[in-house]
Amino acid sequence: MALDDDMREALDMFVTEARDLVQGLEEGLLELEDQPSGGETVNAVFRAAHTLKGSSGLFGLQHLVAFTHVVETVLGSVREGTLDVTPGLVSALLPCTDHISAMIEGLARGQLEPDAAQAADGARLLSGLEPYLMDGGAMTPTASAPGTDAEPQERAWRLELHFGEDCLRNGMDPLSFLRYLSTLGTVTDVVTVTDRLPDAADMDPESCYFSFEVDLVTAAPKSEIEAVFDFVRDDSDIRITPADSQLDTYVRAIRAMPENDRIGDVLVTSGAVTELEMAEALRIQQERAVREGTQPVPIGEILIEQGIVQRAIVDAALNRQRRTSETRSQDTRTIRIDAARLDKLIDLVGELVIAQSSTGMPNSSATDTSAEAQSEVMRLVDEVRHSALSLRMVPIGTTLRRFERVVRDVCMELGKEVSLVITGGDAEMDKALVERISDPLLHLVRNSLDHGIEPAGERRKHGKAQQGTLRLNAYHDAGNIVIEVADDGRGLDRDRILAKAVERELVAPGTALTDSEIYNLIFEPGFSTAETVSNLSGRGVGMDVVKRNVTALRGSIEVETTRGIGTTIRIRLPLTLAIIDGFLVGVGSSSFIVPLDRVTECVELPPGPLVRDCMNLRGEVLPFIRLRQIFGIPGHAARRQNVVIVEQSGQRTGLVVDSLLGELQTVIKPLGILFSRVKCISGSTILGNGEIALILDVGSLIADHSDRELLRQAVPVG
């Protein structure tokens, strides 16, 4: 199946929506496990499965429809109250959500059909659901469609058989078809239409002129009747319609059918139309649209026009479809952008347009009016930008809640009891960041569960609650978002980490290190203290990757631990990757930008010689860095120099600059691959006057400087 662009686009949207739905499904299931009686949750879960099925059908993803249908049926029984939520049921359903998720990810990669492994997986999972289907089987209203019942009903059909002129010559005798039909069921009436028989003189005795109208009552499905005419279909006109007397039956059957997005599916399932007729009608629909260059005629109209099905049946099916669309739009009101934010943005743009037009007014000759209008435009541009940026912000809670499943699964595997507590899920951050931080967080969570929290027995021995607690917490702090992964486990073992680091030759034996330096060793590449390599973590490819990922997002990571009490790992990330509030400073002719969230205050550099680059700040020793020196900027220092005091991980440092130029909204431009290894600079930006200012990476600037200081101090000793 080839995908055109439109289809591709629609499919992308489906994938996005489906991911949300699967997540909703999973969250709901976990919630149900905790509170099996949550009526609203049951409904939400059922709706998620239902919508997923519906949307899959829309794209003709039959494997997904079939799979989800079973899940939906089971959930339907739960909703009806005929099936109780048990841990067993949740355990059977959760892997199903994984399977659906895997298929959706497959779709995202353009794989429309499941591969053999996936298909086998799906079949296995479905067989796992079978016991639940049995329990609630009697109550599942969705599955059975008319015609697929155990005891098929007899139905009446009207067959119009216009055989091709050549059919006799081809050895096909209409009489034998009539004869065969009577074996399928009861032929209640036949009308042989002889109208087309020409005058004797013109008649070709070997051509077929007769046509037949046959009323047939049979239990055979329409497709079987249709199959009778397989050999003559190409040059004959065979129409099989439900007999008029049966219309009500069809209409009723269609009303009772599960909702469907495609009218075709409804009609085919009802038995009124066969797949073959549907395909033919679709072909006609397309051909006509192409030929006439118009919008395609509704498929129902074509079916009626072709005499395949009566209007009453099509109308019933259309009703079914319409109702489906309505429920769908209610179910999936997932607005990825807060509507209020969008409104605000549009509002602002409107104001901006007005303000802009007022700057161009010819009678605004008075300079102050013009200046006023200008500043209004400036203000609005600023607000528009703020507002536009906020569109990208999403609450982090969605990502954090995803870990409930991880915690559950890991605990099952390790036989530990851990409760997950999530706080601060409302904190917002850039959508791109959320996505990219998810994997590092996952690793941290697994690590805490695997290495941090002790097995229940060990916890009891130490007088701790048998059930461990894992906390995920997020909050905003000075232009950053902080995400904490905290456990109340055994804490890091300082001595073991050090021993391991020495063994791995990460540090020289006998090196004096502070506690925090030792704890930070866990972020070194190739470091792992797990004595047994478990399935989950402990393969030594973890914490260093986590740190690298966090650093790549201009964030930092730190660890706080107390032996026997627990460990907290704190990730600090900027809210967005695109724009920062900067503080513009000048050194000589160069300009630099210090991220404003790092700046705590600005003071004047005290005059006179200062030893060891330290100054007295209200009675405290403040080390400082001379930017002129570090970046090797030529020229003499200005007569009066200023110190910008920055704070990084609780450590304060001064940056000595010539001039303070004020705050500036800074759009970050990456430095490009050539400068990717440059330290201390995180990017660049273009100033209003067209000049380039470098953005200082305060963290690495301070780290770099303290390394150098360390070296300098070490030299006299060594």
Added chain:
Amino acid sequence: MTAPRRFVVDEELTIVTAADHRERLLASLGDGNALRIDLSGVGDVDTAGLQVLVMARAEGFRLGLPVEFAEPSAAVTEALALTRLEL
């Protein structure tokens, strides 16, 4: 008007013989004879054969010559039952 001429259709009334029967029937009707078609000997009949019979009757009607059918064989009866044609 004379008594209808007896017209015998032997063994086969199918596409194989339809052209022959048509010729003969039209020839008889062309002579201005009413026909009494004896179907007792027909062993095999198909749509083409039935069409010839219907044609003969229609042509007779056009010419004002009665065409009637007599003693249908089992095969003919079955075919007529299938098609609900009345001859």
